[in-house]
Amino acid sequence: MKTPTRSGKVKMSDIAAALGVSAMTVSRAFKGESGISAKTRTSILLKAEELGYVFDATASNLRQSRTGFVAVTVPSIENANFSATVRELSKGLLKKNIQILLTNTEYDPNEEERLIAQLLQRNPEAIVLTGGQHTPRTRALLAKASIPVVEIWDLPAKPIGHVVGFSNESAVKGLVDHLVKTGRRRLAFLGGEATNDSRGAQRRAGFVAALREHGLETNRLIPAGPAPVGMSEGASGLERLINLFGDTDGLICVSDLVAFGALQQCRRLGVEVPDDIAIAGFGNYEIGRVCEPPLTTIDVHAGLIGSRCADMVLTLLEGPSPPGAALWQALQPDLILRRSTP
Incomplete structure (x- = not known):
């Protein structure tokens, strides 16, 4: 096989030709699909690294009508509790190779509305919102989006879709x-x-x-x-x-x-x-x-909110819920007594 030049992009077919396997086998190895031996998968990944190949997950997902990401809004990226929630949410979604696209609303419902309109143009597989208060337009946009919507950190009186929160x-x-x-x-x-x-x-x-x-x-x-x-x-x-x-x-x-x-x-x-x-x-x-x-x-168990939300999102992505069957998880915060009070 002729090794691609630095200016040429390495393709799956280059790896397949170098190892004497089909391009489909190479593709399945990168996706982690079953039916391929560990030895073959290792050989493929090592050859890819040697040749400088980078798997294009975005293109693969688009061919499958998937984008591979979940949009998440938080009021502040500086808040340690919201960071803990996002960290555990991201960790949970990575089990299925799903990434998050994080946005910061600055506690502004109108900014959330603007961000939601932009995020929906990118076709996320689900949207996670921090809080349960939104503008009428935000609620209308999400009602028409036909994707799972999960509100966290709250128990809204009128949820848009699904909820993981506390009172x-x-x-x-x-x-x-x-x-x-x-x-x-x-x-x-x-x-x-x-x-x-x-x-x-x-x-x-x-x-x-x-x-x-x-x-x-x-x-x-x-x-x-x-x-x-x-x-x-x-x-x-x-x-x-x-x-x-x-x-x-x-x-x-x-x-x-x-x-x-x-x-x-x-x-x-x-x-x-x-x-x-x-x-x-x-x-x-x-x-x-x-x-x-x-x-x-x-x-309030900020990390648990994130991990429970991830589990909920993955469940929802496996198949649509029946009409009216919204998922609801109400967590119980704990009172931690220390010496600043009697």
Whole structure:
């Protein structure tokens, strides 16, 4: 066989000719199909590497009317929990050689709408959306797309298709119940007022509902600003809380990052945690495990959301669900008690 020049593209037929096998055998070896011995497959892959051949999975998928990717939207690529979800989702889909195309909505429903319109032009095999609140046009586009749609990190009242999520309201209720049980009565919530963060708003709503169940005042709601919010907003929010409600004895923050900022501001102001004020976060971030005192928080199992979503997507791609048979997985977050609360 004449070895292709650097300017010539190596083809499957070149590998087949070099080994004395058919081009179909070479193709099946790259696809991992059965019926080919391990020895033959190894020989083919080694010869391909020697010749500099790169398997064109895109062209192969197109011939099979497949694109080989799932589109995924997240509100922020900087959020460690969303990163954990995407990592496990990607790992699960790779079992079937499916890649993800990740997009960042910046907590903006209109940006999500724009991205969905573009993603659908690329014919993804499925779409995974973080959250359950979308514009009417986004919902209309996805309803007509004829591909699986999975919403994660939420339990939407009106799901577009399939769901893997949890109840933010119920998770915060567990925090409120714990603080009330330990004798705290003047509770505040920091964050969650922004309309562009539906999950934060749900946590705040759950906080208010839980206080009403206990017959406690619900007016200690401190804004943190538009999402994403973090440590700086936690620090400034804690100072506003002290100025407005200096007798507050318990604070629940929209995330561990916000709670860490509040905790640091307490140290600067000489406020003792948890003696003067108990502080809890949300999300079980690494920073909450290593700070002093460690933060009480809610573990939403971000990685598990991703792996369960991957399993669901693969199941849906094996065959369409019967009409009305939407898949629904409601995960149960865990309350993690640490020394920032009694």
